[in-house]
Amino acid sequence: MIRVRFVSIPVSDQDRALGFYRDKLGFEVVTDQAFGPGQRWIELKPPGSDTLVVLFTPPGMEDRIGGFQNVAFTCDDVEAAYRELSARGVEFVQPAKRSSWGGVEAIFKDPDGNTFVLAAPVNEHRG
Numbered sequence: 001m002i003r004v005r006f007v008s009i010p011v012s013d014q015d016r017a018l019g020f021y022r023d024k025l026g027f028e029v030v031t032d033q034a035f036g037p038g039q040r041w042i043e044l045k046p047p048g049s050d051t052l053v054v055l056f057t058p059p060g061m062e063d064r065i066g067g068f069q070n071v072a073f074t075c076d077d078v079e080a081a082y083r084e085l086s087a088r089g090v091e092f093v094q095p096a097k098r099s100s101w102g103g104v105e106a107i108f109k110d111p112d113g114n115t116f117v118l119a120a121p122v123n124e125h126r127g
Contacts, residue, residue, distance in 0.1 A: 066113035
């Protein structure tokens, strides 16, 4: 069976990104080791997830840093997560709200301006 092992998030400063994902989002560090000149391979595990997040930007791919990322995060209660993460200093560009597709979603940014959707599963919020 094929599964997703990791998703990579391009970052400009791995130390700053590590602090954000570990300390503000609560991700667990799985691997943090040297990976080529001046870079590290940093794998983080979101709580309850089997898919890892890797903070790494391949050389020549710096133009991918910032902007909307094709990664969506999920949790059971987006409103509660929005309040908790906002209190930790996470910047949201859209607060938690019911979306046109029937779920609840919020949109947040990391320190590099990478933007992500945080959404609850649709089947949890149908009414």
